[in-house]
Amino acid sequence: REEHITCCFCMGHGATGMNMICLAEADGFFDVLEERRRSSDLSYAFRTFNPQPYRGAMPISAATLNRMVLESQYLSYVIQEILLESEEPREALLEEASALLDEMSQNLQLGFIRLLGFIMNKVFKSVFSSIHVNEDGLTRLQQAIQEYPVILLPNHRSYMDFLVLSYIMFTYDLSIPVIAAGIPLMGMKLFGEMFRRSGAFFIRRAIGSDKLYWAVLSEYVRTIVRTGYAPLEFYVEGLRSRTLKSLTPKLGMLHMVLEPFLKGEVFDISLVPISISYERVLEESLLAHELLGVPKPKETTGALLKARTVLKEDYGCMHVFFGNPVSVRDLVKGKINCRQYNLVPRDLPTKPSKEMQEFVSGLAHMIIRLQERNVILSAWNLMAVVLLQNLQGIDLDLLTHKTLWLRRLALRFGAHLRWPKNVSDSEVMSSSMSLHHSVVRCERGRVYLVEEEGPGPVTQEEGVFRSATAVLMCASYRNQAVHVFTRPAMVAVAMTTAANDIFHHFTFLLELFSNELVVIPGQALQDFEEGCSLLQESGVIGRSDEEIYVRDNGQETIIFLRAILQPFTESYQVIVVVYTIVQYVSLSGEVQTYECLSSDLQKNVLSALLRMAAVTKTKV
Numbered sequence: 171r172e173e174h175i176t177c178c179f180c181m182g183h184g185a186t187g188m189n190m191i192c193l194a195e196a197d198g199f200f201d202v203l204e205e206r207r208r209s210s211d212l213s214y215a216f217r218t219f220n221p222q223p224y225r226g227a228m229p230i231s232a233a234t235l236n237r238m239v240l241e242s243q244y245l246s247y248v249i250q251e252i253l254l255e256s257e258e259p260r261e262a263l264l265e266e267a268s269a270l271l272d273e274m275s276q277n278l279q280l281g282f283i284r285l286l287g288f289i290m291n292k293v294f295k296s297v298f299s300s301i302h303v304n305e306d307g308l309t310r311l312q313q314a315i316q317e318y319p320v321i322l323l324p325n326h327r328s329y330m331d332f333l334v335l336s337y338i339m340f341t342y343d344l345s346i347p348v349i350a351a352g353i354p355l356m357g358m359k360l361f362g363e364m365f366r367r368s369g370a371f372f373i374r375r376a377i378g379s380d381k382l383y384w385a386v387l388s389e390y391v392r393t394i395v396r397t398g399y400a401p402l403e404f405y406v407e408g409l410r411s412r413t414l415k416s417l418t419p420k421l422g423m424l425h426m427v428l429e430p431f432l433k434g435e436v437f438d439i440s441l442v443p444i445s446i447s448y449e450r451v452l453e454e455s456l457l458a459h460e461l462l463g464v465p466k467p468k469e470t471t472g473a474l475l476k477a478r479t480v481l482k483e484d485y486g487c488m489h490v491f492f493g494n495p496v497s498v499r500d501l502v503k504g505k506i507n508c509r510q511y512n513l514v515p516r517d518l519p520t521k522p523s524k525e526m527q528e529f530v531s532g533l534a535h536m537i538i539r540l541q542e543r544n545v546i547l548s549a550w551n552l553m554a555v556v557l558l559q560n561l562q563g564i565d566l567d568l569l570t571h572k573t574l575w576l577r578r579l580a581l582r583f584g585a586h587l588r589w590p591k592n593v594s595d596s597e598v599m600s601s602s603m604s605l606h607h608s609v610v611r612c613e614r615g616r617v618y619l620v621e622e623e624g625p626g627p628v629t630q631e632e633g634v635f636r637s638a639t640a641v642l643m644c645a646s647y648r649n650q651a652v653h654v655f656t657r658p659a660m661v662a663v664a665m666t667t668a669a670n671d672i673f674h675h676f677t678f679l680l681e682l683f684s685n686e687l688v689v690i691p692g693q694a695l696q697d698f699e700e701g702c703s704l705l706q707e708s709g710v711i712g713r714s715d716e717e718i719y720v721r722d723n724g725q726e727t728i729i730f731l732r733a734i735l736q737p738f739t740e741s742y743q744v745i746v747v748v749y750t751i752v753q754y755v756s757l758s759g760e761v762q763t764y765e766c767l768s769s770d771l772q773k774n775v776l777s778a779l780l781r782m783a784a785v786t787k788t789k790v
């Protein structure tokens with residue numbers, strides 16, 4: 171079925187409407203590339219760009235912005251403080267601050283956006299079949315940008331994320347954002363400067379206790395927000411998730427962007443969660459290798475040029491969902507006493523109170539939850555769930571049957587799914603498998619994971635490495651969907667292991683997996699209730715004042731949900747055994763999951779054990 175809809179964004183640029191692939195369960199999207207395929211790259215790059223900026227914004231240049239930071243009362247106050255602690259003369263500190271700012275600051279210029287627009291237009295049309303964007307989200311964003319300073323908060327899965335977002339903003343006449351970028355990108359010959367001139371500002375990775383750096387960075391960020399210079403984009407997860415699962419959020423930038431509101435410098439700030447999902451991720455194999463300990467290739471122009479072969483492949487479609495703008499003013503109401511900020515002059519540094527730290531942490535987690543909630547899943551994500559529960563291979567018919575069963579369950583649990591309507595289910599499956607030929611193959615009606623081939627005989631270690639790569643690649647696509655099942659799955663596991671104290675066991679699982687499956691701190695009861703009601707509404711469990719029980723026809727779902735968490739529980743068990751008694755025990759033959767080889771999971775286990783005081787950390 172093809173639908174003809176009119177889109178307010180395309181109307182402005184010469185298109186009367188567009189054909190949209192109809193999505194079974196996720197309508198309201200349009201394909202950004204559709205119109206682009208009909209016009210020339212050059213005319214796209216030189217199109218009239220006329221964004222409506224934030225009403226209160228002063229039109230200022232990047233150089234003026236830097237000067238405002240250098241001349242700020244805040245910076246002179248911090249420099250004064252440092253002078254009291256160190257021997258350095260004031261001039262030297264000022265010079266250092268100026269050099270930091272030169273290193274950090276963006277220098278957004280429309281000419282460079284056009285140049286990158288030209289290049290990216292070509293790249294996107296070649297690698298993606300479509301880039302779907304939710305139309306109402308874009309309309310809301312357009313309004314939000316005019317009303318208040320806007321902070322764009324996307325999830326981070328690929329280098330494509332920030333390129334696509336600026337591309338969408340340019341295409342639909344929205345103010346180009348300035349973007350917090352990790353400093354390694356700055357070092358890329360030519361591209362580093364191109365990124366800076368396209369809005370990137372560079373932040374160091376480990377800032378530690380460098381007081382001057384923190385002062386320059388935070389004043390720079392606050393000045394952007396306070397002046398409404400441009401929408402500010404940053405990745406609250408801090409880096410690309412190698413597992414495609416959400417990462418525990420970083421709090422530093424969020425603290426900084428909220429301050430202008432807390433200090434009464436702006437009336438409100440809009441936070442816009444953005445959910446980006448890929449049918450196939452460009453870095454899929456690199457990410458799995460990194461999880462297995464292969465170092466990330468350095469961000470250099472040479473490496474980028476070498477990697478251009480990936481551009482020859484098909485990566486299917488991607489979705490960008492602009493969530494509802496969240497008003498900071500509304501969020502803060504009743505939670506934070508802003509008067510504490512009015513008691514000290516605005517220009518003086520304020521140490522965030524415990525109450526504030528908890529608020530920012532809760533907010534960052536809530537943003538992650540909103541990103542997850544609006545992620546658009548594909549058939550492949552569900553197929554990956556089934557494939558990982560059948561590592562020995564599965565008949566195609568059974569895979570289809572189980573995926574369709576899972577599709578019904580996922581929809582009942584509130585997932586957003588892209589499932590083309592005008593093709594048969596078996597065609598959907600087979601086109602997913604051919605898109606993911608690097609992960610899966612079908613031989614004589616049976617579907618298996620693909621292991622990388624390499625020259626020469628395979629040693630036992632190489633064999634494990636290849637199998638683990640295949641599993642981790644497939645697992646990353648399952649991970650894109652795992653948030654849909656997390657809470658009901660934890661209820662299912664808790665019901666099986668602790669029939670008498672289900673809630674207590676549920677909170678234990680929540681605590682244990684709180685890095686693995688990001689959860690909002692202090693919301694255990696709401697999470698439990700959500701898990702139970704999803705199961706209840708789906709007819710899987712029944713509930714009375716005294717008990718929670720599995721209904722007769724609910725067993726299949728409970729077994730499936732337990733299996734979803736199994737790779738995690740099993741991996742955690744294996745890692746605990748390895749850390750504690752590896753010298754005495756041979757694990758061969760006992761390991762059921764390759765996922766325990768993921769460095770991300772191992773890090774999460776250590777964090778959990780530390781948090782739960784099961785281990786202590788000593789520096790030696």
Ligand SMILES: CCCCCCCCCCCCCCCC(=O)SCCNC(=O)CCNC(=O)[C@H](O)C(C)(C)COP(=O)(O)OP(=O)(O)OC[C@H]1O[C@@H](n2cnc3c(N)ncnc32)[C@H](O)[C@@H]1OP(=O)(O)O
Pocket residue numbers: 283284286287288290332333336337338340341349350351352355365366368369370373374375376377378384385388404405406407408409410420421422423424425
């Ligand atoms: C048409 C087509 C166009 C195409 C056009 C293309 C455009 C192309 C543009 C390219 C664009 C690239 C974009 C790439 C995308 C990324 O590179 S993503 C990576 C970079 N971005 C981010 O990381 C943003 C989020 N990160 C954060 O918020 C982090 O907190 C920060 C600010 C980076 C700091 O990182 P961190 O040092 O790891 O910090 P964190 O753990 O938050 O805090 C460390 C400590 O400092 C303390 N601290 C926090 N704030 C402060 C403060 N203000 N003062 C003193 N101490 C503080 C904390 O309390 C904490 O203390 P402890 O709890 O450890 O005791």
Ligand SMILES: O=C(CO)COP(=O)(O)O
Pocket residue numbers: 326328329352408409410411466
């Ligand atoms: O986020 C980054 C660029 O997108 C840089 O960090 P990672 O390469 O570690 O993800």
